[in-house]
Amino acid sequence: MIKLENVKKRYAERTVLDIPLLSIAQGEIVAFAGANGSGKTTLLRLLAGLIQADEGSAQLPAERLYMPQQCYAFRGDLVKNITLGGGDAAKARQLLEALELSALADKPARSLSGGELQRLALCRLLVRDCRVLLLDEPTAACDARGAELVLHAIQAYREAHDCAVLMTTHSPVLAAKGADRLIILNSGKPEADGEPREVLLHPATEWAKSFIAGWKIEC
Amino acid sequence: MIDSFRQAFELLFSFDKELWQIIGVTMRMSLLSTTISCLIGLPLGALLGTKQFKGKSLIKKTVHTLMGLPPVVAGLLVYTLFTHYGPFGSLNLLFTVEIMVIAQVILITPIVIGLSSSFIEGNSKPVIETARGLGLSRRKTAMLCLSEGRSSLLSVVLSAFGRSIAEVGAVSIVGGNIQWKTRVMTTAIMLETNKGKFSFALAMGMILLLIAFLVNALASFVVKEPAHD
Ligand SMILES: Nc1ncnc2c1ncn2[C@@H]1O[C@H](COP(=O)(O)OP(=O)(O)OP(=O)(O)O)[C@@H](O)[C@H]1O
Ligand SMILES: [Mg+2]
Numbered sequence: 001m002i003k004l005e006n007v008k009k010r011y012a013e014r015t016v017l018d019i020p021l022l023s024i025a026q027g028e029i030v031a032f033a034g035a036n037g038s039g040k041t042t043l044l045r046l047l048a049g050l051i052q053a054d055e056g057s058a059q060l061p062a063e064r065l066y067m068p069q070q071c072y073a074f075r076g077d078l079v080k081n082i083t084l085g086g087g088d089a090a091k092a093r094q095l096l097e098a099l100e101l102s103a104l105a106d107k108p109a110r111s112l113s114g115g116e117l118q119r120l121a122l123c124r125l126l127v128r129d130c131r132v133l134l135l136d137e138p139t140a141a142c143d144a145r146g147a148e149l150v151l152h153a154i155q156a157y158r159e160a161h162d163c164a165v166l167m168t169t170h171s172p173v174l175a176a177k178g179a180d181r182l183i184i185l186n187s188g189k190p191e192a193d194g195e196p197r198e199v200l201l202h203p204a205t206e207w208a209k210s211f212i213a214g215w216k217i218e219c
Numbered sequence: 220m221i222d223s224f225r226q227a228f229e230l231l232f233s234f235d236k237e238l239w240q241i242i243g244v245t246m247r248m249s250l251l252s253t254t255i256s257c258l259i260g261l262p263l264g265a266l267l268g269t270k271q272f273k274g275k276s277l278i279k280k281t282v283h284t285l286m287g288l289p290p291v292v293a294g295l296l297v298y299t300l301f302t303h304y305g306p307f308g309s310l311n312l313l314f315t316v317e318i319m320v321i322a323q324v325i326l327i328t329p330i331v332i333g334l335s336s337s338f339i340e341g342n343s344k345p346v347i348e349t350a351r352g353l354g355l356s357r358r359k360t361a362m363l364c365l366s367e368g369r370s371s372l373l374s375v376v377l378s379a380f381g382r383s384i385a386e387v388g389a390v391s392i393v394g395g396n397i398q399w400k401t402r403v404m405t406t407a408i409m410l411e412t413n414k415g416k417f418s419f420a421l422a423m424g425m426i427l428l429l430i431a432f433l434v435n436a437l438a439s440f441v442v443k444e445p446a447h448d
Contacts, residue, residue: 048351048352049351050348050351050352064354065352065353065354066351066352066353067352068345068348068349068352070345070348071349072345072346072348072349074346074349074363074367075366075367084363085350085353085354085355086353121349124349124353125353128353134352
């Protein structure tokens with residue numbers, strides 16, 4: 001459903017993204033990991049159509065929604081924030097319920113905490129229909145409970161819409177629990193790719209091994 | 220000083236015909252030049268604040284230089300263009316309210332462009348990123364940027380208005396300070412000061428401030444800002 005071939009993106013002569021081949025199936029949840037500056041955000045922005053590749057081709061459905069790494073609170077209350085891109089208020093309230101934000105529904109979105117705002121930003125996408133969800137670190141600001149809620153919401157949306165989900169993360173737990181597949185980027189290049197537990201437990205390359213060791217997990 | 224206060228009130232409530240005529244000309248000129256400058260300047264400011272293109276930094280430097288254009292220079296420039304023998308002399312606009320508006324638009328538009336572009340450049344990135352991520356149209360995205368930044372954009376508009384209503388150099392050159400025609404508050408104050416009627420001039424100055432205050436109050440009432448934050 002999504003297919004990238006020889007996609008390259010450069011900033012000032014420096015190649016920040018270099019993907020020889022990547023295909024992602026319908027209904028698949030893929031997590032992208034990698035160090036700061038490894039090109040995760042660049043990849044998602046490229047797939048969202050916010051930037052253009054310098055080389056190569058990318059095929060993907062037009063109905064896609066993207067949540068930036070930096071969440072923004074618009075003026076107004078939570079429901080207004082969720083529905084400003086479309087979608088109805090009743091559904092927005094259901095999502096607030098699911099993400100445990102109902103108690104704050106009538107507050108101005110600007111008064112939310114970082115983790116609350118991140119969950120709100122996710123609702124903005126989930127209230128609408130799409131074929132591809134692009135989520136840049138959707139749980140980065142969430143506590144354990146918040147991350148759990150986010151994962152459930154994403155999975156429920158995937159069941160309902162049979163869409164592909166591409167998300168980035170610095171959390172191995174999220175990768176292992178929430179995704180069907182984990183891809184690790186090394187300076188813009190996919191270095192490991194597979195079932196999350198497999199990738200984490202049996203890294204394919206030395207580099208991947210040392211990167212994962214940095215996560216200090218015992219699973 | 221106290222005397223001027225008393226005089227200002229007496230002046231206002233005596234409904235002196237000439238005073239009210241001067242206030243009328245002042246408002247017409249200031250509102251018109253602010254409106255035109257904003258219609259030209261805000262879209263250009265948005266363009267400059269959001270788009271990357273060649274020669275952008277040169278344009279920005281030019282705009283910032285023009286923000287400091289001395290009013291008398293702008294007045295002189297417009298005067299030479301519209302004087303009887305000038306290229307636009309046949310329009311016969313010299314010493315009219317229209318030409319005062321033209322001179323002020325030249326003065327104020329760079330201010331609107333400069334202030335709005337740096338404001339938009341600094342604040343609209345996350346709005347644009349979020350809106351485009353949701354697949355919103357360019358129009359809707361632009362509307363969101365405007366409404367999200369409306370209090371700052373309002374202060375851009377008010378700065379323009381403030382400059383316009385307080386300006387004296389350009390309007391006295393091209394307008395000529397003609398009684399019942401092109402005399403505005405500032406040029407009237409100059410005249411009274413030159414005549415030595417200081418307290419009367421001061422009284423006019425207070426009325427000018429009062430007008431500026433009322434316009435500001437009205438504007439912030441229209442663009443209501445929630446109390447929190
Ligand atoms: N607009 C830009 N102009 C120049 N360089 C950029 C731009 N955007 C990103 N880069 C560079 O591209 C590289 C990849 O950035 P990117 O934001 O994709 O990293 P990331 O993997 O998302 O990092 P993080 O984990 O910190 O979010 C970085 O080195 C960054 O400096
Ligand atoms: Mg990033």
